[in-house]
Amino acid sequence: MNAATATNEFLGHPKGLYVCFLTEMWERFAFYGMKALLFLYLTKYHLFNDSNGYVLLGTYAGLAYALPLLGGIIADRWLGMRKAVLFGGLLLVLGQLGMAYTGNAATGTVGAAVQDATAIQVMYLSLALIAVGVGFLKPNISTIVGRLYPENDPRRDSGFTIFYMGINIGAALSSLIVAYIGENFGWGYGFALGGVMMALGLVQFMAGQKHLMGQAEPPNPSALTKGVEGAIYALGFVTTLIVWWILQTKINFEPLTRLAGGHQVTLTEVVAVAMGTGLVVWFGIFMFSGITALERGRMILLMLLITVSALFWGIYEQSYGTWVAFAERGMDRTTFGIEWTAGQTTSFGAIFVILFSPLFALLWPKLDRHGLNPSLTAKFGWALILCGLATGLLMLAAQKPGADGLVSLWWMIAAYAVLVLGEMMLSPIGLSAVTTLSVPRVVGMMMGAWFLASAFGEMVAGRFGTWAEVNPNADGTYDIANALAVYGNVFGKLLWIGVIAGIVMLLIAPIMKRIAKGPNSREPSELVPTNWF
Ligand code: GLN
Numbered sequence: 375m376n377a378a379t380a381t382n383e384f385l386g387h388p389k390g391l392y393v394c395f396l397t398e399m400w401e402r403f404a405f406y407g408m409k410a411l412l413f414l415y416l417t418k419y420h421l422f423n424d425s426n427g428y429v430l431l432g433t434y435a436g437l438a439y440a441l442p443l444l445g446g447i448i449a450d451r452w453l454g455m456r457k458a459v460l461f462g463g464l465l466l467v468l469g470q471l472g473m474a475y476t477g478n479a480a481t482g483t484v485g486a487a488v489q490d491a492t493a494i495q496v497m498y499l500s501l502a503l504i505a506v507g508v509g510f511l512k513p514n515i516s517t518i519v520g521r522l523y524p525e526n527d528p529r530r531d532s533g534f535t536i537f538y539m540g541i542n543i544g545a546a547l548s549s550l551i552v553a554y555i556g557e558n559f560g561w562g563y564g565f566a567l568g569g570v571m572m573a574l575g576l577v578q579f580m581a582g583q584k585h586l587m588g589q590a591e592p593p594n595p596s597a598l599t600k601g602v603e604g605a606i607y608a609l610g611f612v613t614t615l616i617v618w619w620i621l622q623t624k625i626n627f628e629p630l631t632r633l634a635g636g637h638q639v640t641l642t643e644v645v646a647v648a649m650g651t652g653l654v655v656w657f658g659i660f661m662f663s664g665i666t667a668l669e670r671g672r673m674i675l676l677m678l679l680i681t682v683s684a685l686f687w688g689i690y691e692q693s694y695g696t697w698v699a700f701a702e703r704g705m706d707r708t709t710f711g712i713e714w715t716a717g718q719t720t721s722f723g724a725i726f727v728i729l730f731s732p733l734f735a736l737l738w739p740k741l742d743r744h745g746l747n748p749s750l751t752a753k754f755g756w757a758l759i760l761c762g763l764a765t766g767l768l769m770l771a772a773q774k775p776g777a778d779g780l781v782s783l784w785w786m787i788a789a790y791a792v793l794v795l796g797e798m799m800l801s802p803i804g805l806s807a808v809t810t811l812s813v814p815r816v817v818g819m820m821m822g823a824w825f826l827a828s829a830f831g832e833m834v835a836g837r838f839g840t841w842a843e844v845n846p847n848a849d850g851t852y853d854i855a856n857a858l859a860v861y862g863n864v865f866g867k868l869l870w871i872g873v874i875a876g877i878v879m880l881l882i883a884p885i886m887k888r889i890a891k892g893p894n895s896r897e898p899s900e901l902v903p904t905n906w907f
Pocket residue numbers: 402541687801828
């Protein structure tokens with residue numbers, strides 16, 4: 375190691391890794407703090423009915439996962455990652471601070487509430503700023519991490535491991551702190567705290583950007599004139615305005631409404647379906663564009679995994695919707711001598727990820743050595759079964775309230791443990807599978823497709839949420855027994871959806887394994903994935 379590299383390193387990794395770690399940690403802090411509060415804020419403060427709350431949560435988070443496809447392309451072609459992160463971070467701070475303007479609380483009752491229309495418009499605009507900000511920041515900060523290491527550098531995997539730990543530390547801290555402050559002291563204070571910490575993360579990124587070793591600069595600096603750069607930022611703001619409109623626009627078309635169980639479909643969902651259809655058409659053409667049979671088999675497997683992941687996230691993301699509602703309305707949230715707020719319960723997921731990740735990093739190589747490493751399709755099958763079972767635990771919980779009519783929080787802790795076991799089988803594995811199964815020249819696009827599936831998952835989650843609508847009494851209280859019956863019923867349905875889809879995946883696993891396997895090779899991504907927490 376020469377002196378120059380040594381001074382640019384800390385604890386055996388490039389200093390730039392820690393710069394990215396902290397930036398993404400505070401970005402996720404803002405993102406997940408917001409997610410923990412959003413449903414509660416919409417239903418308790420602005421008196422949205424449950425269905426509208428779930429659908430807005432789903433469409434907003436869906437957009438935040440769909441836009442990285444565009445943010446990645448813009449940075450790859452013109453802006454470079456460093457500038458994209460700075461711009462995305464700025465939008466995020468503006469969005470979080472915009473959320474801090476809460477205006478007046480709605481008066482009246484759900485369904486007949488008088489809402490503060492200005493505050494609600496500020497909120498939609500703020501959510502749009504955040505979604506576009508995530509689009510610019512999230513894909514690019516991850517790409518920078520990869521670029522800090524020379525090709526074939528064995529430290530890259532552990533670099534990603536450290537980076538993803540940052541994601542979950544940010545998520546855990548914010549669910550604990552932002553939710554607590556937002557629910558107890560005022561919604562706006564919680565959102566503002568997310569914005570302040572994101573701003574500090576951004577200042578940290580600016581101070582540390584010299585450690586990125588020029589790896590995140592524009593690909594063709596002479597083409598990025600001041601005019602082009604200005605136009606990109608202007609486009610970012612125009613996109614924000616479009617997203618502001620899309621986010622709140624519903625489609626008035628009876629057959630679609632009927633399809634969605636009597637709830638109007640949003641323009642966001644229509645845009646997402648159009649993007650997904652475009653992807654499927656492209657895939658169909660690509661299958662016949664001179665690729666080998668093995669490449670075709672692997673791409674088919676990859677598309678199956680991506681599609682199935684949308685269903686997984688649809689069940690998983692209940693944790694920020696129906697699970698929060700269940701915790702708020704039907705649980706005794708005191709345990710360890712602490713009374714948790716409903717939003718704070720979302721921290722259990724990230725905490726379990728931090729606890730389980732090292733175990734899985736040890737487990738996969740061990741299973742692999744004994745020839746017991748399940749195939750990709752089987753892992754995804756187990757992931758679905760586990761997220762179904764996690765929901766099943768909550769179904770049982772809803773049927774077994776204590777003497778006070780409330781359910782113990784331990785059920786939720788157990789459900790999160792099972793849910794995160796499922797996550798470990800799918801989220802890290804899927805990312806790794808994208809890079810190994812994809813034909814190399816379209817890997818960037820397939821990564822975008824992977825996140826688009828998360829976007830679909832968020833929206834599907836919102837729709838599942840509409841099955842769980844519970845209306846408060848005129849005085850704002852809830853009939854707890856009725857709420858528990860509704861949640862138990864929905865969790866029961868999701869249990870079966872997860873388990874049945876998972877069993878189907880296990881059944882087709884041998885076929886998928888065969889088509890993705892070369893004559894002398896193994897299915898590539900049975901290889902140990904260590905690059906994600
Ligand atoms: N929890 C991870 C993150 O926030 C991945 C979530 C996802 O892909 N849906 O980055």
